[in-house]
Amino acid sequence: MAAIYSLFIVNKSGGLIFYKDYGSAGRMETNDSLRLASLWHSMHAISQQLSPTVGCNGIDLLQADTFDLHCFQSLTGTKFFVVCEPGAQHMEGLLKVIYELYTDYVLKNPFYEMEMPIRCELFDLNLSQAIQKDRVSLFGR
Amino acid sequence: MQFFGGSAAAEIAPSPAAPPGTATGLAGNNANMLYIFNRSGVCLLYREWHRPLHTLDAQQDQKLMFGLLFSLRSFTTKIDPTSVDKGNLGVPLLPGQGCSFYSFHTNTYKLSLLESPSGVKVILITHPKTGDMREPLRYIYNIYVEYVVKNPLYVNGTPIKCELFNTNLDQYVKTLI
Numbered sequence: 001m002a003a004i005y006s007l008f009i010v011n012k013s014g015g016l017i018f019y020k021d022y023g024s025a026g027r028m029e030t031n032d033s034l035r036l037a038s039l040w041h042s043m044h045a046i047s048q049q050l051s052p053t054v055g056c057n058g059i060d061l062l063q064a065d066t067f068d069l070h071c072f073q074s075l076t077g078t079k080f081f082v083v084c085e086p087g088a089q090h091m092e093g094l095l096k097v098i099y100e101l102y103t104d105y106v107l108k109n110p111f112y113e114m115e116m117p118i119r120c121e122l123f124d125l126n127l128s129q130a131i132q133k134d135r136v137s138l139f140g141r
Numbered sequence: 142m143q144f145f146g147g148s149a150a151a152e153i154a155p156s157p158a159a160p161p162g163t164a165t166g167l168a169g170n171n172a173n174m175l176y177i178f179n180r181s182g183v184c185l186l187y188r189e190w191h192r193p194l195h196t197l198d199a200q201q202d203q204k205l206m207f208g209l210l211f212s213l214r215s216f217t218t219k220i221d222p223t224s225v226d227k228g229n230l231g232v233p234l235l236p237g238q239g240c241s242f243y244s245f246h247t248n249t250y251k252l253s254l255l256e257s258p259s260g261v262k263v264i265l266i267t268h269p270k271t272g273d274m275r276e277p278l279r280y281i282y283n284i285y286v287e288y289v290v291k292n293p294l295y296v297n298g299t300p301i302k303c304e305l306f307n308t309n310l311d312q313y314v315k316t317l318i
Contacts, residue, residue, distance in 0.1 A: 005222035024222030032219065035230050039216050046209045047247055050202070052173040052192040052266060056249040064217045064242035066224075083222055 003135060004094075005067060005083040007127075008033070009102070011115040012077030014041030018118040022131065024083070040081065044071070074099055094134050101126050171268040172314040173250060177285065179298055180236065180260025182207045186301045190314065210254060210262060217242045236260040243275055253278055261285070267317060277317055284309050 006028075009018035016037035021028065028036075044058040062069040068088060071081040072095035080095050080102075105123035106112050112120060170191070177186040184203040197205065211233075218239030219230045228239070236256055244253040246269055253274035255263045263278050263285070288306035289295055295303065 006220075026225040026227060032230060036216060036220055039212060039230070043209060043213055043216065046205060047245070047252075049196050050206060050209065050252075050266075051247065051249045052189075052194060053249045054194050056247050059245050059247050061246040062213070062217070062242055063244045064221070064240055066240050067217075067220075067222055069220070083220060 003085050003088050004131060005085075007080070007082050007098070007131075008037055008040070009118065010037045010041055010079040010081075013115065014038040015115065017116065020127070040071075041079065044073070044079065070095060072096065072099065078102075090134070090137075094130070097130050098127065101130060170315060171271050171317050173266040173268070175266070175281070175310070175314070176203065176206055176262075176264040177301070178203075178207055178210075178262040178264070181298070182211075183298060184300070185261075185298075188307070188310065190311075206264065207262075210264070213245075214239070214241055244273075255279065255282055257282060271318060274317075277313075280313065281310065284313065 004022050005024040006019070006021045008016060011017050014037065016034050019028075019033045019037070047059045048056045058071070058073060060071050062071075063086070066086065067083050068086050068091070069081055069083050070091035071079060072092065073079045080098055082091055082095065084091055101123060102118075105126060106118050106120050109120050109122075112118070173191050174189040175186065176184060179185055182204075184207070187199065187203060196202075214234060215231050218234060218241075219227050221227060221240035224240065236258055241256060242254065244251060248269065251267050251269045251271055251274070253265045253267070255275070255278035257263075261282070263282055265274055265278055265281070267274060284306060285301075288309060289301050289303050292303055292306075295301070
């Protein structure tokens with residue numbers, strides 16, 4: 001059973017630039033994943049408007065009946081979010097690791113155009129290793 | 142009449158179940174706002190206890206809140222990784238249909254949601270460090286049933302103006318941790 005169901009990376013204007021599925025039931029169509037990404041982008045922005053106090057940075061954890069969604073927003077507005085099993089631990093850490101991989105293998109790639117879909121072999125490779133490592137540490141506990 | 146299990150006598154007991162100020166080190170007074178919507182999106186009750194920041198006027202704020210919940214619910218139903226048939230994004234959902242959510246966190250607040258089978262939504266906004274609010278929301282829903290639904294002068298679907306409900310709610314909300 002997968003601890004992580006899927007990973008989304010959304011650029012600062014709400015476009016999906018990376019999506020990977022790690023074993024959710026059913027198949028998500030490409031159009032639906034794009035819609036979900038931009039919907040999340042707007043929900044994230046609206047949640048800041050509804051804050052009772054100043055300095056709100058948007059949703060970082062959404063707890064649903066069958067999954068948890070952890071979101072991390074970088075300083076430049078790129079959002080990373082993972083859908084995982086309810087109660088999965090250390091997701092903030094994993095998101096930081098993914099962000100680090102993104103800066104190392106995507107942003108430093110001279111052929112990558114900013115805000116465009118990510119197609120970097122090294123990023124894919126290192127990402128699957130990081131997710132695999134996370135799973136192994138999960139089984140170890 | 143109990144939707145959510147547990148005995149009415151225990152949940153409607155006048156003294157709150159949890160002692161204040163233990164888990165988070167915050168002694169009560171953690172609630173910011175409470176909204177109650179009916180199934181058609183009419184705001185039956187809006188109450189605030191601690192809200193230094195107002196970005197919109199009251200009516201716009203309530204509309205935005207209902208819209209956020211509506212969209213988040215279609216989002217969670219569509220993204221639900223455990224169901225095979227998810228339907229289309231944005232189609233209105235019946236209460237209890239599809240995968241719903243019960244809370245979300247930001248760095249400044251925590252929103253908890255309870256939706257009753259009749260479509261009444263109770264939304265509580267608290268300090269981000271407060272614990273699981275599902276039980277307190279059921280308690281608040283039971284206060285609503287006791288003092289609003291059972292009030293013979295209350296007309297269904299109109300804003301709540303029941304003094305007993307407000308005093309009981311204020312009293313209970315002060316104890317939340």
